[in-house]
Amino acid sequence: MKRILFIFRNPPYGNSTSSEGLDLLLGASVFEFELSLAFIDDGVFQIKYNQQTDPLGLKNFSAILAALPHYGIEHIYVEQESLQKRGLLQTDLIIETKLISAALLSDQIISSDFVFHF
Amino acid sequence: MTNSGEILTEKGYLKRFSDWNLEIAKMLAEREGLVLTEQHLEILRVLRGFYQKYQRTPTMRALSKEISLVLNAEKSSSLYLFELFPNGPIQQGCKIAGLPRPAHCL
Numbered sequence: 001m002k003r004i005l006f007i008f009r010n011p012p013y014g015n016s017t018s019s020e021g022l023d024l025l026l027g028a029s030v031f032e033f034e035l036s037l038a039f040i041d042d043g044v045f046q047i048k049y050n051q052q053t054d055p056l057g058l059k060n061f062s063a064i065l066a067a068l069p070h071y072g073i074e075h076i077y078v079e080q081e082s083l084q085k086r087g088l089l090q091t092d093l094i095i096e097t098k099l100i101s102a103a104l105l106s107d108q109i110i111s112s113d114f115v116f117h118f
Numbered sequence: 119m120t121n122s123g124e125i126l127t128e129k130g131y132l133k134r135f136s137d138w139n140l141e142i143a144k145m146l147a148e149r150e151g152l153v154l155t156e157q158h159l160e161i162l163r164v165l166r167g168f169y170q171k172y173q174r175t176p177t178m179r180a181l182s183k184e185i186s187l188v189l190n191a192e193k194s195s196s197l198y199l200f201e202l203f204p205n206g207p208i209q210q211g212c213k214i215a216g217l218p219r220p221a222h223c224l
Contacts, residue, residue, distance in 0.1 A: 023221075029177070029179065030179065059173055061174070063171065063172045063173040064172045064173060064174040066171070066172060067171070067172045067176075070176070071179060071183075072179065
């Protein structure tokens with residue numbers, strides 16, 4: 001089974017990068033791939049708890065991230081330092097994640113067959 | 119009942135999620151040639167619950183999972199769901215549940 005790693009490094013709103021990445025991720029979940037997901041840099045804001053998008057007139061597309069296990073996506077990583085630098089704790093996140101160091105993330109990248117970067 | 123043209127999109131989807139009620143569900147089902155039963159309704163409620171929580175229409179896999187969590191595993195099988203919604207639990211189910219048209223077709 002091919003291993004695909006999705007890396008999200010952009011904040012959830014401001015442009016459509018993150019939401020397009022999410023579309024691809026959920027689309028890929030229909031097929032037989034082993035999917036992993038990593039949030040780094042401002043990407044960690046995508047899984048921040050309690051996002052208020054109504055004043056922006058936008059849909060809270062991150063809400064679906066809480067349902068990732070429904071899609072068979074079980075390996076969800078957050079890069080440690082990215083979280084720390086933004087003053088966030090794992091308990092501020094809408095989904096259970098594994099903390100990972102930048103070095104371990106490189107290993108994940110190397111061991112994946114494909115890496116998508118949004 | 120209001121004229122369906124006012125509350126439905128051109129493709130027959132409910133314009134506003136919050137407009138949904140039993141009467142509207144029956145009307146939408148009738149347009150699909152289905153007579154709603156309690157079995158249909160419990161699936162429709164799961165679909166609406168999913169959309170409310172996660173702000174997105176589920177794929178088949180995600181719907182099955184949600185049904186097995188909210189109802190039970192037997193009701194999450196494709197076979198059972200296709201018996202209830204012959205034109206597709208997602209496509210037809212979302213329509214009758216008052217969800218927007220699924221962006222994906224998988």
